Amino acid sequence: MLQLRDIAHSRTGDKGNISNVSVIAYHPEDWPLLIDQVTAERVRAHFGTMISGKVIRYELPQIGALNFVMHDALGGGVTRSLALDPHGKCLSSLILSLPINKAGA
Amino acid sequence: MKTIRIGTGAGFSGDRIEPAVDLAERGNIDYLVFECLAERTIALAQQAKMHDPDGGFDPLLERRMRAVLPICHKKAIRVISNMGAANPVAAARRTVDIARELGLSGLKVAAVVGDDVLDILSPDQFRIDEAGCTLAGFEKQVVSANAYLGAGGIVDALAAGADVVLTGRAADPAMFLAPQIFEFGWQMDDWTRLGRGTLVGHLLECGGQITGGYFADPGIKDVPDLARLGFPIAEVAEDGNAVITKLADTGGFVTAATCKEQLLYEVHDPKRYIQPDVVADFSNVEITEIGPDRVAIAGGDGSARTGTLKVSIGYVDSCVGEGQISYAGPGAEARGRLALDILHQRLLLAGIAHEEVRGELIGVNSVFQDVKSGPSEPAEVRLRFVVRTRDLATAARIGEEVESLYLNGPAGGGGVTKSKREIVAIVSGLLPEDQVRTQFEMMEV
Structure with missing residues (x-):
């Protein structure tokens, strides 16, 4: 079993109470793994109670990337959150710990 | 080209x-x-x-x-x-x-x-997305409104x-x-x-x-x-x-x-x-x-x-008080958790009015909350207790409560820091672009 970190990299961005987390394949041949296994449902479950709203996945096949937009994910919004990491900058590191089955889904 | x-x-x-x-x-x-x-x-x-x-x-x-x-x-x-x-x-x-x-x-x-549109926003027509109401219905002290x-x-x-x-x-x-x-x-x-x-x-x-x-x-x-x-x-x-x-x-x-x-x-x-x-x-x-x-x-x-511009509204949201203290060595996490329990009780016993509370151990669950917990005991933890209050005087009491753990809390706590601050937060809405007039003023050396 791999971790997502072995095949992809990631960066988090913030707007208000919405966090977006990109997942970008290092190699194009791993793109199908991302499509099949890094679903909005799995990401939502992986983040657990940290996200109270919906999770939407956007696909960018030409650069081998997914973009997850996670609502109600930043403790009420960057400017008023009580969190130590109000921007959710660290969320990209959490998504990279998602288990990936290299043999296929 | x-x-x-x-x-x-x-x-x-x-x-x-x-x-x-x-x-x-x-x-x-x-x-x-x-x-x-x-x-x-x-x-x-x-x-x-x-x-x-x-x-x-x-x-x-x-x-x-x-x-x-x-x-x-x-x-x-x-x-x-x-x-x-x-x-x-x-x-x-x-x-x-x-x-x-x-x-x-x-x-x-x-x-x-x-970009400063504070004076031209219509209180009855400008809608604040996050609050789901108009500016007139927004019960906070607005300090700025700027269009992008x-x-x-x-x-x-x-x-x-x-x-x-x-x-x-x-x-x-x-x-x-x-x-x-x-x-x-x-x-x-x-x-x-x-x-x-x-x-x-x-x-x-x-x-x-x-x-x-x-x-x-x-x-x-x-x-x-x-x-x-x-x-x-x-x-x-x-x-x-x-x-x-x-x-x-x-x-x-x-x-x-x-x-x-x-x-x-x-x-x-x-x-x-x-x-x-x-x-x-x-x-x-x-x-x-x-x-x-x-x-x-x-x-x-x-x-x-x-055809619309996003407008950011700055407003006085709340106050926040915070205190931190470290525990290290064997049993660090357990002592940190005990200290958090004490602080949660103190909020009630001391009658500190609060709107939102966050207690966590840096090194254990401060960033990812309880999503991930490692199997091994951390060498040290830092307790972080942060509380939203209505006023700064109340916010100041949070750090005092953490500080009082020195003589009243678990063994071996050290390095207390405390802070209080007023939070200016942001909400936003949309303004028709034709209501915004952009100009420039030129100066010369």
Whole structure:
């Protein structure tokens, strides 16, 4: 079993109470793994109670990337959150710990 | 085909000073753009301006201008920045003074105004998205309202010969889009080119985040010489396609991977990156390495702008009190958890009015909450107890309660810190663009 970190990299961005987390394949041949296994449902479950709203996945096949937009994910919004990491900058590191089955889904 | 070279001088208000100087000296650039205004900075700057009518602009303006103005003046590099914050006119005046002190002459400095819309918002019609009510129904003390301006005001100032353009709230990519519109004579309904120019701006606006900053992960993504990270340059062609690069003998690198990470940074639907001048489309962008530290960006697009501008409302939200204390050695986590239990009880026993509480152990669950817990006992933890209150006096009691753990809490607590602060927060809404009037004021040295 791999971790997502072995095949992809990631960066988090913030707007208000919405966090977006990109997942970008290092190699194009791993793109199908991302499509099949890094679903909005799995990401939502992986983040657990940290996200109270919906999770939407956007696909960018030409650069081998997914973009997850996670609502109600930043403790009420960057400017008023009580969190130590109000921007959710660290969320990209959490998504990279998602288990990936290299043999296929 | 004509090309221009745009460099990023800063990607946030506290960014390093020297990379901009280096770009100005050796980057063969035409424009140097400093993005220095975060979401809530302008609300805080507005408060500063209330105390001092000549204040309210970026505190680092002075240092940045002193560092780059002489070189930019000598090499005819035009400077664009949102360091004007809540007071672009005062920022321009200060810049003129600095230029004079540096012995420069023949310099034109423009202040773009019109983003401050506090006086023109209709309380009954302007809707606040997050609160689900109108401004009239919003029961908080509003301190600022600023519209995200497009490129137009900056383009006008450049056309009037400005060497330095200072704005307040402008969309970050618009500061980079403006010189492209001006230099290439793009029409304001050429959605494809405006979309591409916005893409260039989006890639450049965070400075080092596209040249290897915020990218390193030792053993997996190693980046050379981050202490001397070079800031990005875009070579933009008339059709809006571009090459992202940097100075060869600086730290970091520009690769397809660094560009992809930045492409999606703070983006939601990649087909609809909504900006004042255009709805940019990043969904078909192609990113190709064409040489060392040279990445070609093509395929950006765009569609008609929405006709509304996003407005950020700054308001006094609440107060927050915080205390921290460390526990280390065997049983550190258990003692930390005991201390948190005590603090939660103390809030009730001491009658401290509170709206929201967050207690956590840094090293265990402060960032990812209880999503992930490791199997091993941490060598040390730092308790963090943070509480939202209505007033500062109550907020101060939180740190006092944490401090009292010294004599009343678990064994071996150390290193208490405490703080209290008032929170100015941001909500937003949309304003029809025809209600906003953008102008510039020109000053000359």
